[in-house]
Amino acid sequence: MFVITFHLLVFYDLIVVIILATASSKVESSSWRDFFFGNGWKSFTSNRDARILPIFTLIPVGITLCSAPSGEYGNCLPNKDCALRGGIPAGPCAGGYGICCVFLQTCGGVVRENSTYFVNPNHPDTYDGTGSCQITVQKLHPDICQLRLDLDMFSIAQPEATNHLCTQDQLLISGSSPVPTICGSSSGDHMYVDAGLGQSNPIVISVITSGTFPRIWRIRVTQIHCGSINRADQGCLQYYTSISGRVKSFNFNTVSGRQLSNQDYSVCIRTERNFCGIQYNACPDLENNPPRSFTISGNSNEEVGTMVGGGTQMTEDACIQDWLLIGCMRSADRIPPISACEDRVCGGIFSAEIGMVQKTVQSRLSSCIHLHTH
Ligand SMILES: *[C@@H]1O[C@H](CO)[C@@H](O)[C@H](O)[C@H]1NC(C)=O
Numbered sequence: 001m002f003v004i005t006f007h008l009l010v011f012y013d014l015i016v017v018i019i020l021a022t023a024s025s026k027v028e029s030s031s032w033r034d035f036f037f038g039n040g041w042k043s044f045t046s047n048r049d050a051r052i053l054p055i056f057t058l059i060p061v062g063i064t065l066c067s068a069p070s071g072e073y074g075n076c077l078p079n080k081d082c083a084l085r086g087g088i089p090a091g092p093c094a095g096g097y098g099i100c101c102v103f104l105q106t107c108g109g110v111v112r113e114n115s116t117y118f119v120n121p122n123h124p125d126t127y128d129g130t131g132s133c134q135i136t137v138q139k140l141h142p143d144i145c146q147l148r149l150d151l152d153m154f155s156i157a158q159p160e161a162t163n164h165l166c167t168q169d170q171l172l173i174s175g176s177s178p179v180p181t182i183c184g185s186s187s188g189d190h191m192y193v194d195a196g197l198g199q200s201n202p203i204v205i206s207v208i209t210s211g212t213f214p215r216i217w218r219i220r221v222t223q224i225h226c227g228s229i230n231r232a233d234q235g236c237l238q239y240y241t242s243i244s245g246r247v248k249s250f251n252f253n254t255v256s257g258r259q260l261s262n263q264d265y266s267v268c269i270r271t272e273r274n275f276c277g278i279q280y281n282a283c284p285d286l287e288n289n290p291p292r293s294f295t296i297s298g299n300s301n302e303e304v305g306t307m308v309g310g311g312t313q314m315t316e317d318a319c320i321q322d323w324l325l326i327g328c329m330r331s332a333d334r335i336p337p338i339s340a341c342e343d344r345v346c347g348g349i350f351s352a353e354i355g356m357v358q359k360t361v362q363s364r365l366s367s368c369i370h371l372h373t374h
Helices: 013-024 032-037 041-045
Strands: 003-011 065-067 073-077 088-095 098-102 116-119 131-137 144-155 170-174 189-194 203-209 214-223 238-240 245-248 262-269 275-282 307-308 325-330 343-348 361-363 368-372
Touching: 065 098, 073 088, 131 214, 189 238, 203 214, 238 245
Parallel strands: 238 262
Antiparallel strands: 003 245, 003 275, 065 073, 073 098, 088 098, 116 214, 131 203, 144 189, 144 214, 170 203, 262 368, 275 361, 307 343, 325 343, 325 361, 325 368
16 A cells, blocks of 8 residues: 655746646636536627627526535535435525535435435435445436546555455445556545446446445545546546655555555646656655554565566565555655666555665656556
8 A cells, every 4th residue: 555745847937826826726616607608608708799699698507506504515506406306405605596406316316416425325424234335327418438436535445464455445446447446534535437338338336245344435426528538548547637746556555555456557646737757755754653654565564675576586675475566766865867667666665776765766758557456
């Protein structure tokens, strides 16, 4: 398991300033005109040739997101629509012109609204039952290519202690491109799930449970248009779009988390224009000595060093069974940089070089991290 931070690398500091400035200048629309007419209203009124536009450009477009007091996001809808569509009204939005409508589904539910939450039975209390609880997600439109799942709350039974397989509980996703099976605790994590092209089969999200455990889950399902800027690159299970952030493996916990078996997925970081690489650091672990913020086949009470490389070399320091792959990574502190680079890292200390010293690592080739565990 691992938790690392990433920072995009720039050629000139000035560029960061410009990008931050444009990112924070985004305005939130909240007037009733935006609510009912979307951005079409603005382009209509600001367009000098507005008179020649047909009047039907003023039909409402888009549904804005709103926050419910319970912590969920809802869709801001005209008052009468919320109950008709099976939602839960949760306070006013759009300055009182609409109602924040939250959509929840549990076992057996069918998702027909964007931003619907899949919750455990008895939510927000825990669920102790055995069986399979699943929801079916229908595309809202043939032009939906991905789903984003936000594991707002996610705590089901841990994998078993010997091989770390999810034998008691599982989160399973079917009808999409393959998604690794996970269990344990992963609140705050997300996944992008491929939904295929056109009017394809629905995606089924299941939580399979057995034995006694106080489970809780609340998973938000967002539908992403094929042409959306929010769409993750092909093959990326997780996708980050900020210039710095923190990436962790599923079920990461330095005290009680177990590294999940049979994982094989990519975490991608969108490299913005004018950025030239990414720098990674293992996060500090204040709870354990030796630290466990990076332990990939190095989860032991004895200190395990960095292991790198893989392929056919059966050396002691190679990553043969489990590894994190970061394309052509090098330690950041070597001046001049060493010419050789590594792709795989494992063991108990994060670095691009064999040894006992944790290091900052850079990659200028790839913007993805790939986790493989057997
Ligand atoms: C679903 O909501 C998100 C915002 O949460 C939005 O970006 C996306 O376009 C919406 N999808 C559809 C199909 O309306």
